[in-house]
Amino acid sequence: MIGYKLLIKIVYEGVTHWFSYNGEYYTAFSTIKHGTTYDWCVEYKPNEWTVPHKDCGPLAVFTDEHSATYHTNSEIYLWKCDYEPSTEAILYVNDDNIYNTMSLAEILHSFKSTVFATKVKILEQI
Numbered sequence: 001m002i003g004y005k006l007l008i009k010i011v012y013e014g015v016t017h018w019f020s021y022n023g024e025y026y027t028a029f030s031t032i033k034h035g036t037t038y039d040w041c042v043e044y045k046p047n048e049w050t051v052p053h054k055d056c057g058p059l060a061v062f063t064d065e066h067s068a069t070y071h072t073n074s075e076i077y078l079w080k081c082d083y084e085p086s087t088e089a090i091l092y093v094n095d096d097n098i099y100n101t102m103s104l105a106e107i108l109h110s111f112k113s114t115v116f117a118t119k120v121k122i123l124e125q126i
Contacts, residue, residue, distance in 0.1 A: 003061035003115070004068035005081045005122055007044060018044045018079070018122065020059075044079075049119045058086035059120050064113035069126075078126045083117035091116065 007018045020042040042059065044050045052059055061083050062068035072078050 001063075001083055001085060003063050003081050003083045003117070003120075004065050004126070005044070005061050005079045005120060006068060006071055006076050007079055007122070008075060009077055018046075018077075020044070044120065044122045046122050046124075049121050051119045056092060058088050058091060058116040058118055059083070060091060060114050061117050061120060062113050063115055065126070067113040079122040080124050080126055082121045082123060083115075084119050086116040086118045088116055 005020075007020060010017045010019065042050060042053065050059070051057075061081060065078075065080075068078055
């Protein structure tokens with residue numbers, strides 16, 4: 001299915017990296033520079049399937065381009081993506097064995113047209 005993904009861009013040593021937007025550039029940069037894995041910081045590569053980290057999931061995407069565009073700015077980029085829908089109703093992140101959760105209803109309150117996905121492939125930057 002076609003959807004839309006908000007990502008941040010980090011260029012390090014001439015290589016462009018795309019990460020899920022979580023408001024924390026430091027975690028994305030640290031992931032690249034130090035090889036540190038942060039469960040809430042998922043890296044996406046164009047034309048490759050991305051899945052959630054172990055003990056985390058699902059991924060979130062927008063189904064409507066207009067809703068997604070509302071959240072973009074000079075540091076948050078919009079990508080068209082392909083995704084496989086998830087049947088899960090809770091987004092969960094294992095943060096040092098403490099599970100942080102958020103229901104789809106809670107996410108939809110702030111981010112209209114959001115759905116959950118088992119995997120996402122970013123196709124083209126819009």
